[in-house]
Amino acid sequence: MTLPTPYPMPPRHKGKLAINTLRSQGRPTAADIDRFIARRQVPIVEGPKCTFLYRGEADAVAVRHRIVNQPQHVPMKKIEPVDGLPLWFVTIELPAHSRVEYQIEVRTGAAYETFNDPLNPHVAHSPVGSSSVLQAAGYETPEWVLPQADARPGEMIDFRMHSRALRRMTHNRIYLPARFRRSSEYPLLIVHDGDDYVTYAAMQTVLDNLIHDLDMASTIVVFSNPGDRLREYPNYSPHAGHLVRELVPAIEEQLPVLRRADARCLMGASFGAVASLSTAYRNPGDFGNLLLQSGSFVFTDIGSEHGGGPAFDPVVKFMNRYRERPRKVADRMFISCGVYEPLITHNRSMVPVFESTGAQVRYVESRDGHSWENWRDRLREGLSWVFPGPQKLVYE
Known part of the structure; x- marks a missing residue:
């Protein structure tokens, strides 16, 4: 850690x-x-x-x-x-x-x-x-979240597919990095709540800048979007099945992505972090990396009262079961959380649990809350650690 x-x-x-x-x-x-x-x-x-x-x-x-x-x-x-x-x-x-x-x-x-x-x-x-x-004093908006004139933009492509697992049409957007070539092979990042990351966390701009600055490897990114996120994200078998048996194979068929676990990452914030964790848990060996921001990792040590309302019932059931019998869900896990949000205790508590499975965990806290700009401000550290670019590798 x-x-x-x-x-x-x-x-x-x-x-x-x-x-x-x-x-x-x-x-x-x-x-x-x-x-x-x-x-x-x-x-x-x-x-x-x-x-x-x-x-x-x-x-x-x-x-x-x-x-x-x-x-x-x-x-x-x-x-x-x-x-x-x-x-x-x-x-x-x-x-x-x-x-x-x-x-x-x-x-x-x-x-x-x-x-x-x-x-x-x-x-x-x-x-x-x-x-x-x-x-407050000392806070500055990171320069890499703002458009840079010399950073070549990647291309965003709409990608819709019908999911038999979810029984609905799924709406995704695929980011192809600048200088994309079909003769090359790229890591694959799947982002839960994808449109929200683009709209509220400036993630397309962040990707352009990090890849241009060689902080992050050129990566193909799928911005995935839920239907009913309170149903599909908290340890929902059809959601995990859709990602593993439908979405990833479709991407691999159409785009030159590296077909290895260490070149795949699931990412999400809040309930999206739970969806990422539970999908990897249900499919061991498929995803070598997880990027989890302010995960709604609510659990109970005694009893069943958790205070989160009915939406958290499947989350608590999953987290309690995982804490009783933890196992490695990914080789590398980047976890961030704001110290001003109620989930800070749960995220801190899960770090040693994840480490006990043999996973390499990088844990980062910020003086911020449960917000998209908090998650935006942590993107450089998380993405450059999961898929480091040449510049990052030189200094590490």
């Missing part, structure tokens, strides 16, 4: 916080508040201190975030100006490199409204909506 890189606290901010300087000057005017906000990026990051702001009439205002084991509803205090709208604020302390998604909650009378921070332009998107993003 590779231990996670420690994240030090940022240097203490010297001097008075900006919000306290404003408060110490007496009741501000509307113009004072206008200038205060205009001169700063909101939330205001001063060392480990992060100050959230909201301006408007309300009976109560709060920040709602998703940091596990912390109060996720944080009330804001009000500054009443001489004229104009009041300013609400709250300051929280975060370690360096933290990235937190949040929203503002406003109560007026008995009515509540929750929305993205109107003062913060940073927004993260997902299939269930969007959230504002706090980028």
Whole structure:
């Protein structure tokens, strides 16, 4: 196991916080508040201190975030100006490199409204909506998630096939790397929730950049998509059968992929990680690599109550059985998880279990939550470890 890189606290901010300087000057005017906000990026990051702001009439205002084991509803205090709208604020302390998604909650009378921070332009998107993003001290969006002018783009091809196992038409997209040649042979990566990885984790751009920079081997990638993911992903035999007996053979028939386990990888996040793990478990020796992000590896040591709702019942049954009798499901496993998400304990607990089977495990933690941008930010480390390119191999 590779231990996670420690994240030090940022240097203490010297001097008075900006919000306290404003408060110490007496009741501000509307113009004072206008200038205060205009001169700063909101939330205001001063060392480990992060100050959230909201301006408007309300009976109560709060920040709602998703940091596990912390109060996720944080009330804001009000500054009443001489004229104009009041300013609400709250300051929280975060370690360096933290990235937190949040929203503002406003109560007026008995009515509540929750929305993205109107003062913060940073927004993260997902299939269930969007959230504002706090980028704490030290966090930077990786440059390799942004389009690079000199990186030749790969080609994306729609690939549909009827699945007898799933009894439905499947919708996939196949990524062919730049400089693809049928005379060459390529590793094969199958990505669960494929369209979401492309849309919310910029994965096509990431692949273009990593392959161009020689961090990752030129790879054929199948972006697979579920029908009912809550049914098909948690240890569902027809899903595993579709991947192994239908999808992989179809790809091997049409494209020049290496027909070896060590050149195949299954990948997914959350329930997609469970689908990857359970498919490899059901088909030992077919996949030499797994890339699992924030896996929903929920289990119970005593009893059957897990708190995840009915959707997690088949997950818990599978994980409990696996923990009782673990066996190697892949030779190499890359696992990542955010320390701010509820699944961190389960992921940490599974690492020694996987290692006990003889698998080579690389485990990475981040100061982030259960989010697509967290999974995006870990792609370089995961993909370049699973299928390293020439540049990566030189330094390793």
